[in-house]
Amino acid sequence: MQSQTWLESYYGGQVTASSQDFSKMDASDYYTKNSTTGAITVNSGATKVATVTTTTTETDKGVAKKDGLALGLYLVVETKAPDKVTSPADPFLVSVPMTRIADNDTTNKLTDWIYDVHVYPKNSTTYGQVTIEKKGYTGGGTGVALEGVQFKLQKQNGADWTDITANDSNGSTYNLTTDINGKITIAGLSQGEYRIFEDAYSNTSANKGYILDAEYHTFTVQKDGKIQVDGNVSANATIQVANHRPDMKKEVYNGTEWKQDAQYGVGDTVPYKITIEVPKNIDKLSTFTVTDTPTGLKDNVGSIKIKDNTTALMSGTDYTVAAEGTDGFKIAFKLDSATVKAYAGHTVTITYNAVVKDTAAVGGNGNSNNAKLEYTNKINTHDSSAAPSTNTIEDSAVMYSFGIKVVKTAENGTTALPGVVFDLYREAKTGETPIVNAETVKKAGLDSTKSWILVKSGLTTDASGIIDTSDSNNATNYTHGLANGDYYLVETKTVKGYNLLTKPVEVKLNVTATTTWQKTNVYDASGNLVKHGTVTSTTFTNANGDATKTELAVAKVVNRKGFTLPVTGGFGTLLFSGIGVLLVLAGVGVLFSLKKKSNRA
Numbered sequence: 160m161q162s163q164t165w166l167e168s169y170y171g172g173q174v175t176a177s178s179q180d181f182s183k184m185d186a187s188d189y190y191t192k193n194s195t196t197g198a199i200t201v202n203s204g205a206t207k208v209a210t211v212t213t214t215t216t217e218t219d220k221g222v223a224k225k226d227g228l229a230l231g232l233y234l235v236v237e238t239k240a241p242d243k244v245t246s247p248a249d250p251f252l253v254s255v256p257m258t259r260i261a262d263n264d265t266t267n268k269l270t271d272w273i274y275d276v277h278v279y280p281k282n283s284t285t286y287g288q289v290t291i292e293k294k295g296y297t298g299g300g301t302g303v304a305l306e307g308v309q310f311k312l313q314k315q316n317g318a319d320w321t322d323i324t325a326n327d328s329n330g331s332t333y334n335l336t337t338d339i340n341g342k343i344t345i346a347g348l349s350q351g352e353y354r355i356f357e358d359a360y361s362n363t364s365a366n367k368g369y370i371l372d373a374e375y376h377t378f379t380v381q382k383d384g385k386i387q388v389d390g391n392v393s394a395n396a397t398i399q400v401a402n403h404r405p406d407m408k409k410e411v412y413n414g415t416e417w418k419q420d421a422q423y424g425v426g427d428t429v430p431y432k433i434t435i436e437v438p439k440n441i442d443k444l445s446t447f448t449v450t451d452t453p454t455g456l457k458d459n460v461g462s463i464k465i466k467d468n469t470t471a472l473m474s475g476t477d478y479t480v481a482a483e484g485t486d487g488f489k490i491a492f493k494l495d496s497a498t499v500k501a502y503a504g505h506t507v508t509i510t511y512n513a514v515v516k517d518t519a520a521v522g523g524n525g526n527s528n529n530a531k532l533e534y535t536n537k538i539n540t541h542d543s544s545a546a547p548s549t550n551t552i553e554d555s556a557v558m559y560s561f562g563i564k565v566v567k568t569a570e571n572g573t574t575a576l577p578g579v580v581f582d583l584y585r586e587a588k589t590g591e592t593p594i595v596n597a598e599t600v601k602k603a604g605l606d607s608t609k610s611w612i613l614v615k616s617g618l619t620t621d622a623s624g625i626i627d628t629s630d631s632n633n634a635t636n637y638t639h640g641l642a643n644g645d646y647y648l649v650e651t652k653t654v655k656g657y658n659l660l661t662k663p664v665e666v667k668l669n670v671t672a673t674t675t676w677q678k679t680n681v682y683d684a685s686g687n688l689v690k691h692g693t694v695t696s697t698t699f700t701n702a703n704g705d706a707t708k709t710e711l712a713v714a715k716v717v718n719r720k721g722f723t724l725p726v727t728g729g730f731g732t733l734l735f736s737g738i739g740v741l742l743v744l745a746g747v748g749v750l751f752s753l754k755k756k757s758n759r760a
Contacts, residue, residue, distance in 0.1 A: 162283040164726050166207075168663075173716050179193050181716040183330075184248070184252070185247075185252075185508055186234060186250045186251050186252045186327070187250075188202075188440075189201065189202050189205060189234045189246060189250070189252075190202060190236065190250050192249075197247070199236050199237075199238075199250060199600040199733075201236060205234065205303060208228070208233065209225050210238075210589055211223040211224065211225045211293045213602050214240075223369065223445060224305075224325060228255050229255070229258065230254060230255055231254070231255060232253075232254045232444040233252065233253045233255065234250055234251075234252060234590070235250060235251055235252075235253055235278070235280075236250045237250070237280065237378050241349065243756075244413075244612045246271035247395075248280035248281060249339065251278070251280060253276055253278055255274065255276055256272035256273055256274045256276070257272070257273055257276055258271060258272060258273065258566075259271050259273060262546050263332070267343070270648075275546055276719055283394040284328070284349075285350070285382070285383060285384035286327060286328045286343065286346065286347045286348055286349060286380075286384055286699045287348040287350070287380035287385065287386050288345065288346040288347075288348065288380070288385045288386070288395050289309045289344075289345050289348065289378060289386050289395070289396050289398060289402060290335070290342055290343065290344050290345070290395065290396070290397045290398070291342065291343040291345070291355060291376075291386075291398050291401065291453070292304075292341055292342050292365065292397055292398070292399050292400065293305045293308045293337045293341040293342070293343075293401075294341055294399065294400075294401055294402070295367070295402045295403070295404065296401055296402070296403050296404075296439060297402075297403075297404055297405070297406050297436055298359060298405065298436025298437055298438065298439075298504055298505070298506060298717075299436070299440075299504030299505060299506070300404060300436070301439075302401065303341075303669065304337075304339070304340050304341030304342075305337060305367070305369065305529050306337055306339050306340075307336060307337060308336065308337045308341075308357060308518070309335060309336050309358040309401070310335045310336070310337075310343060310354055310355050310356065310357055310358060311335065311349065311355065311358050312324075312333065312335060312353065312354075312355050313353065313354050313355070314325060314352065315351060315353070315354075316319070316344075316353050320354065320672075320753075320755070323353070326346060326347030326586050327347045327348060327349045327534065328346070329346035329347060329733055330541060331347075333345060335355075344555060344703070347557075348380045349380065350380045350381060350382050350384075351379070351380055352377065352379055352445075353377065353378050353379070353380065354375045354376065354377045354378075355376050355378075356373045356374060356375050356376060356415045356539075356541075357371060357372055357373050357374075357400070357402075358373070360439065365739040367404075367588065367682075367686075367688075368404045368550055368552065368682075368686070368687075369402035369403065369404040370402060370403055370404055370438065370440065370444070370534070370535065370538060370550075371402070371536060371537045371538070371540075372400075372401075372402060372403075372440070372443075372538050373537070373538070373539045373540050373541055374538075374539045376398050376400060377384065378396065378398060379611075389615070401439075403438040403439050403440045403515070404550075405435060405436055405441075405447075405532060405534055405552065406435070406436040406531065406552065406690075407432075407433060407434065407435050407449075407528040407532040407553075407554050407690070408433070408434045408558045408690075409431065409433050409434070409528070409550045409554040409555055409691075410431070410432045410433075410434070410552055410556050411429060411431055411432075411434070411556040411557075411558060412430040412431075412432070412526075417432055417507050417701045418556075419555075419556050419557060419674070419676070419691070420525070420557045420558070420559065420672060420674050421556075422558070422559045422560065422642050422643050422672065423515050423557070423558055423559075423560065423642045423668065424515060424560055424639075424640055424641045424642035425513065425515050425516070425517050425560065425569040425638070425639035425640050425641075426515060426517075427514070427515045427642060428459075428512050428514055429456060429512065429513045429514070429515060429558055430509055430510065430511075430512055430535070431451075431510070431512070431513060431528070431556065432508055432509070432510050433449060433451070433508070433530050434506060434507070434508050434509075434680065435449070435504070435506070435507045435508075435509070436502060437502045437505050437507055438504075438534075439500065439503045439504040440498045440503070440538065441500065441503050442501065442503060443538045443539070444494055444535040445535050445547060446492065446533060446534055446535045446547075446549050447491075447492040447494060447532075447533075447534050448489060448490060448491045448492065448529070448532070448533045448668065449489070449490045449492075449509060449530060449532050449533075450483050450487065450488075450490075450530070450531045450533070451483065451487045451488050451489075451490045451511075451528070451529070451530050452483060452484060452486075452487040452526040452528070452530075452531075453486050453487055453513055453526075454515055454517055454519075454520075454526045454527060454528055455515065455519030455526030455558065455560075456486065456513040456514060456515050456516055456519065456526060456528060456558065457486040457512045457514050457516055458486055458487055458488050458511060458512075459511060459512045459513060459514065459515060460480055460482070460488050460511075462510075462511045462512040463480060463488070463490070463509065463510070463511045464508070464509070464510050465477075465478065465490070465507060465508070465509050466508060467502060467506060467508075468503070468505075468506075470498060470502075470755050472496075472498060472499070474499075476491050476493070476657075477492070477493055477496045477498050477499050478491060478493055478495070478496075478499075479491050482521055482537060482656065484709065486513075486516075487729065488511075490550070504666065513528070514561070515558065515640070517639040518639075519558070519560050519639065519640045520640070521559070521560045521561065521562050521629040521631075521640040521710065522549060522559070522560075522561065522562070522629060522699065522708065522709075522710030522711075523697070523710075524694045524697050525558060525559040525560075525674075525697060525698070526557060526558045526559070526560070527556075527557045527693065527694045528555060528556055528557070528558065529553060529554075529555045529692070530553065530554055530555070531551050531552070531553045531555075531674065532551065532552045533549050533550070533553075534545065534549060534550060534552075535548075535549055535552045536548055536549055536550040536686070548663050550686060550687050550688070551687045551688075552687070552688045552690060553687075553688075553690060553691075553692045554687075554690045554691050554692075555676075555692065555693070555694070557672075557674060557694050559672045559697075559698075559710075560640025560641060560642065560710075560711045561629075561630045561640065561641050561642070561643065561668075561670045561699075561711065561712070562627065562629030562638065562640065562641055562710060562711045562712075562713040563583070563626075563629050563638075563641065563648075563668060563711060563712050563713075563714060564625065564628070564629075564705050564713045564714070565581065565582055565618070565620065565625065565626035565713075565714050565716060566625060566713060566714070566715045566716065567579045567620045567624040567625070567626070567716050567717075567718065568624055568715070568716075568718075569657075569718060569719075569720075570717055570718070570719045570720070571719070572715075572717065574623075575620075575621045575622070575623050576620060576624045576654050576657070576718055577621060577623070577624055577656060577717075578617070578619060578620060578652075578654060579620045579624070579650065579652065579653050579718065580617060580618065580619050580620075580650070580651045581619075581626065581648045581649060581651065582603070582609050582613060582615070582616045582617070582618070582648075582649045582651055583613075583614040583615045583616075583618055583628070583646055583647070583648060583649075584603065584605060584610070584613055584614060584643065584646065584647045584649060584663070585612050585644060585646050585647070586609050586610065586611060586612070586645065587609075587610040587611060587612055588646075591610075591612065591660055593610035593611055593612065594611075594612055594613055595610075595611040595612065595613050599614040603647075603649040603663060604638065604649065604661070604662045604663050605647060605649070605663060614638060614641070614646065614679075615628070615636075615638045616651075617635060618635070618648075619636065620633055621633075624742065627708075627711065628641065628711075629708065629710065629711060642668075643666055643668050643670060644668055645665060645666070645667055645668075645700030646665070646666045646667075646668060646760070647664065647665045647666070648663060648714060648716065650663070650664075650718075652715075653718055654718065656720050656721070657718040657719065657720055657721065658718065658719060658720070658721040660716070660718070661741065664714055664716055666712055666714040667703065667712060668699045668712040669699070669701065669702065669712070670699050670710055670712070671700040671701070671705065672697055672698070672699055672701065672710075673698040673699075673700065674694055674696075674697050675692045675694070675695045675696040676691045676693070676694060676695065677689065677691055677692045677695060678693075695715070696714055697760065704737050
């Protein structure tokens with residue numbers, strides 16, 4: 160503390176007896192500064208009077224106030240600054256009181272003192288900026304921008320991490336949700352240690368089928384505002400953040416290629432294939448299962464094979480198979496298997512066979528067989544109390560069966576013939592065991608150079624002269640569904656007065672099914688992707704189809720009446736017998752006449 164006389168001399172630039180020029184006094188005379196660290200050391204002899212801190216309230220934000228100071232000359236040293244401050248203010252001198260600053264209209268009267276002193280030291284600030292770029296990867300495919308993914312930003316504060324929600328330079332609130340390009344630009348970051356992660360409580364990415372990954376991505380904002388990420392320093396760093404997901408497709412073999420629909424008949428063996436795009440982070444998942452639930456078929460569990468382009472998985476070692484319902488199966492991949500882990504980012508196929516049951520639907524929307532892939536949808540979550548959750552992807556392939564309709568009439572083409580009986584045959588397929596012997600083939604009039612299957616015997620026309628093999632209400636005629644191909648009707652019994660057909664009637668069953676599937680990339684309320692979950696409609700095209708049931712091939716068969724033969728024991732029989740006797744007697748007479756002529760000679 161100095162006397163008023165001393166302060167008057169200081170502000171007046173006067174020199175005391177000690178020859179000190181107060182007008183040239185400088186704060187640096189009272190401290191030293193480390194040129195490397197910038198640390199301030201106050202010269203010995205100085206006494207610390209008080210420590211004051213700027214407030215954070217909006218009304219006087221950034222103000223540090225100290226009342227009741229004694230008169231004197233004080234050295235003010237900034238000892239702590241916010242992270243955004245890169246260059247603290249140099250120490251400065253403040254006198255209490257101090258005189259007013261002179262202007263052009265008045266003189267600087269040394270007696271006009273100010274006791275409430277305000278000073279405005281300046282800090283240098285530098286801010287950093289980072290860009291988060293979010294991409295989604297399906298299996299081993301190329302990344303695509305993910306819009307709408309929410310993140311949290313935190314800054315290290317000692318041993319704790321604090322949520323950062325606003326720009327430190329202007330106070331504006333951050334929007335930490337990725338834009339249409341999958342990006343978030345975060346500016347106004349003061350120096351310090353940061354981490355950003357996908358919000359574990361957000362369902363946005365899960366709604367797209369991607370696995371929510373709350374892994375921490377750390378970075379440092381340096382004093383100069385540059386960003387350090389993974390040892391690399393740049394002015395505006397971009398941090399790549401990836402999401403992964405699997406995909407699945409189910410197909411059926413139609414005889415020439417794998418498609419989503421095919422036609423088969425009851426008893427046929429149907430090859431199926433499920434193709435899976437394995438996510439790159441499968442080693443982090445806790446659930447990865449495939450469930451197959453057929454309709455109208457029964458899966459052959461023993462035929463299951465799983466492999467990528469080079470390596471096959473081993474049942475029991477790499478996966479387990481269990482029955483699902485009465486006809487399906489469930490495959491659970493063992494995620495601790497080294498082979499399964501090596502499948503990360505690969506395309507894997509599951510192939511198996513199923514047999515068409517006699518309960519398979521004929522026509523309609525066919526027999527849609529569903530496969531479901533279930534997988535973990537959240538990893539690296541920071542809430543230990545959160546229950547495990549999964550997503551599913553579903554896909555289907557449909558198997559169609561068809562039928563034959565026989566319309567039996569008299570030769571006028573309109574009179575129905577009920578009670579006519581047929582047997583239905585088809586040629587045996589390659590590898591199929593014939594069940595018709597040679598004698599039966601010859602009797603039926605079939606080609607004896609071929610092998611044959613008896614599809615159904617005893618097909619009988621109803622009161623309208625109709626046989627409908629797709630009519631499940633008529634056990635006599637129901638064939639449980641037929642595949643496309645050539646069939647032969649052999650008539651074994653006809654109506655009295657009509658002749659049996661002399662040869663089989665060929666029926667060509669060639670139906671084309673046009674399927675309308677549920678729209679691709681439809682999500683349910685839980686965020687599950689249902690890719691082709693349901694057949695919504697089917698249209699059948701058939702050159703010789705029925706007008707109302709186009710899944711049927713129509714065969715119009717005509718029977719004709721035979722000649723009316725005489726009845727045994729009737730008048731016609733006696734007449735013909737008499738004529739025969741007369742002819743015999745006439746012949747005998749001729750012989751005797753010839754003999755007499757010979758004797759005369």
